[in-house]
Amino acid sequence: MSSGRDSGGGGGGNGGNGEGRRRVVVTGAAGRLGRLVVRRLHRDSRFMVTGLDRRPFVGRPKDIEHHEVDLRSKKARDIFRHGRVDALVHMGVMHRPRATSAEHYSWNIGGTDRLLEYCLQYRVPKVVVLSSANVYGPRPENAQFLTEEAPLLAAQAFPEMRDLVEIDHMASSFFWKARDVETVILRPVHILGGVHNAPSNYLRLPVIPTLLGFDPMVQVIHELDVAEAIVCALKPGGRGIFNVAGPGEVPLSVLVRELEKPTLRIPHPLAKPLWRAAWRLGMNSFPVDEFDFIRYVCMVDGSRAARELGFHPRHSLRETIRAVLDART
Amino acid sequence: MSATVGVGDWLRTRVDRFVDTRLGADYQVRSRALTVRQNEYGYDAFGFHRDWVKYAILVSRWLYRDYFRAEVRGIENVPADGRVLLVSNHSGQLPFDGLAIATALFLEAQPPRVIRSMVERFVPTVPFASYLFSRWGQITGTPENCRRLLREGEAILVFPEGARGISKPFSQRYQLQDFGAGFMRLALETDTPIVPVAVVGAEEQAPAINLKPIARLLGTPAFPIVPYPPFVPLVPLPVKYRIYFGPPMRFQGDADDDDEALDSHVRSVAHRIQTMIHVGLRERRRVFW
Numbered sequence: 382m383s384s385g386r387d388s389g390g391g392g393g394g395n396g397g398n399g400e401g402r403r404r405v406v407v408t409g410a411a412g413r414l415g416r417l418v419v420r421r422l423h424r425d426s427r428f429m430v431t432g433l434d435r436r437p438f439v440g441r442p443k444d445i446e447h448h449e450v451d452l453r454s455k456k457a458r459d460i461f462r463h464g465r466v467d468a469l470v471h472m473g474v475m476h477r478p479r480a481t482s483a484e485h486y487s488w489n490i491g492g493t494d495r496l497l498e499y500c501l502q503y504r505v506p507k508v509v510v511l512s513s514a515n516v517y518g519p520r521p522e523n524a525q526f527l528t529e530e531a532p533l534l535a536a537q538a539f540p541e542m543r544d545l546v547e548i549d550h551m552a553s554s555f556f557w558k559a560r561d562v563e564t565v566i567l568r569p570v571h572i573l574g575g576v577h578n579a580p581s582n583y584l585r586l587p588v589i590p591t592l593l594g595f596d597p598m599v600q601v602i603h604e605l606d607v608a609e610a611i612v613c614a615l616k617p618g619g620r621g622i623f624n625v626a627g628p629g630e631v632p633l634s635v636l637v638r639e640l641e642k643p644t645l646r647i648p649h650p651l652a653k654p655l656w657r658a659a660w661r662l663g664m665n666s667f668p669v670d671e672f673d674f675i676r677y678v679c680m681v682d683g684s685r686a687a688r689e690l691g692f693h694p695r696h697s698l699r700e701t702i703r704a705v706l707d708a709r710t
Numbered sequence: 711m712s713a714t715v716g717v718g719d720w721l722r723t724r725v726d727r728f729v730d731t732r733l734g735a736d737y738q739v740r741s742r743a744l745t746v747r748q749n750e751y752g753y754d755a756f757g758f759h760r761d762w763v764k765y766a767i768l769v770s771r772w773l774y775r776d777y778f779r780a781e782v783r784g785i786e787n788v789p790a791d792g793r794v795l796l797v798s799n800h801s802g803q804l805p806f807d808g809l810a811i812a813t814a815l816f817l818e819a820q821p822p823r824v825i826r827s828m829v830e831r832f833v834p835t836v837p838f839a840s841y842l843f844s845r846w847g848q849i850t851g852t853p854e855n856c857r858r859l860l861r862e863g864e865a866i867l868v869f870p871e872g873a874r875g876i877s878k879p880f881s882q883r884y885q886l887q888d889f890g891a892g893f894m895r896l897a898l899e900t901d902t903p904i905v906p907v908a909v910v911g912a913e914e915q916a917p918a919i920n921l922k923p924i925a926r927l928l929g930t931p932a933f934p935i936v937p938y939p940p941f942v943p944l945v946p947l948p949v950k951y952r953i954y955f956g957p958p959m960r961f962q963g964d965a966d967d968d969d970e971a972l973d974s975h976v977r978s979v980a981h982r983i984q985t986m987i988h989v990g991l992r993e994r995r996r997v998f999w
Contacts, residue, residue: 521835522852523850524850524854525756525849525852525854526755528854593837649837
């Protein structure tokens with residue numbers, strides 16, 4: 382099933398046979414963000430990348446090893462068993478809005494559980510889990526900037542967010558359980574770019590629906606900055622939970638204006654029923670509960686990541702916002 | 711869709727032109743003198759934007775100068791920059807006292823200062839108010855927000871009496887209600903000077919009685935009624951405002967102490983404000999002018 386081979390015999394841009402490089406396994410490698418992360422690590426002479434995903438890696442550089450496997454399968458375990466793995470980057474959170482919650486649960490929770498088990502069993506010294514700042518949940522009583530100690534309340538209002546919150550919890554209990562593994566949990570703010578996540582898709586709509594009378598401050602981060610944050614997290618010594626904030630914060634309306642898109646302002650009592658109807662008819666792909674993200678603030682304090690991981694976003698606010706227009710496939 | 715955008719832009723331009731003419735050159739000078747920690751789009755981290763202030767000032771300046779004919783004493787006691795907590799009495803059913811203090815700091819202080827006050831936690835759920843308050847520099851009242859702003863050297867207005875103060879009945883005018891200790895913890899923790907503020911006049915703007923059973927029934931903190939139409943205190947009486955700023959007070963101690971340990975500090979602030987209120991009451995001849 383392996384569609385890739387070890388970067389063999391000194392050829393190609395990756396050079397060498399991987400000696401002296403840290404072998405990093407990346408889950409969700411075939412996704413848009415995954416591919417960015419893989420490419421970023423691949424360019425770095427310190428790393429040797431192994432991709433792990435059920436999907437094929439479109440446009441895979443020849444010398445990147447990629448396995449089309451299910452995280453829960455024996456084949457996935459074999460990757461950890463047979464080769465030395467120096468680090469795991471887990472970003473395999475499936476978020477297909479239309480998939481059933483049972484599929485989500487089995488893939489996300491079951492998959493993460495297995496992965497962490499492999500790491501413990503085969504002594505992987507570094508585990509980086511990509512969570513999200515959304516785990517805190519948008520709430521009217523939120524402090525303007527939540528620190529890593531804030532409770533993860535997203536699942537209360539959004540059943541869809543349960544998996545994400547649970548993965549974050551699993552990773553933090555792994556952090557405490559496996560003290561000799563350096564576990565890093567990254568909680569980035571809304572990732573913008575060519576990625577097909579909810580915020581980028583939302584900003585790519587031809588007409589952007591907002592709620593009349595609401596214009597919360599939002600934080601965004603460029604997809605390449607997220608890849609950079611993952612590289613920072615892979616540095617030896619770093620461990621813990623980190624919010625990953627972008628270059629700044631602006632009202633939602635500024636994002637829309639920067640993209641020069643028309644807005645459709647819907648009175649919020651109407652928004653949910655309308656949206657729910659559209660969802661049933663298959664006219665959109667945003668679960669209705671995500672409306673709270675365009676109503677209340679859910680922003681984080683990223684100073685810990687700056688201080689301890691040395692992460693600083695390189696893209697300006699404007700570049701970050703405009704990144705959703707990048708036509709990439 | 712583009713039609714609605716067009717209408718919105720047209721309206722905004724017209725309103726802006728009207729507001730700019732009404733506010734005049736003095737406003738422009740003061741607005742430019744404000745210190746704002748803004749990003750490339752002109753917003754600060756809490757959503758404050760210099761250009762949005764004018765809409766509020768247009769209304770609040772009229773209320774301040776023409777309706778309440780506010781008089782200010784001791785505004786030089788407010789430091790020109792750096793963190794400061796303004797602690798004031800709170801009254802009058804609707805928070806016009808807060809508006810007047812903020813307006814005073816914009817119109818009378820040299821240089822003008824933006825005052826951040828804390829809005830109730832339900833405000834972010836109210837359409838329009840949710841973002842307008844934040845554009846005008848108001849923040850959701852959490853200790854984390856205050857701490858962050860004080861560390862950044864901002865001025866925060868606090869009403870330690872909270873809802874107990876603003877909704878107290880007319881019979882208790884100029885009697886300070888219990889002060890919470892939260893502001894003192896913040897001051898100690900961040901080593902922030904406290905400027906005591908007394909607002910005289912606002913306590914008579916809505917001579918209300920509080921119908922407690924109805925409040926309990928509706929689940930609201932109070933249900934005030936006033937003896938003139940529309941019987942709910944929506945429109946304040948045109949009382950004259952007198953605002954007193956006292957010299958800064960500094961405190962030392964452990965911010966994590968029990969409330970009892972902080973109590974003497976808290977009481978000394980309340981006492982100072984009460985004294986300033988008495989001075990103000992003695993100085994004035996009449997309530998309405």
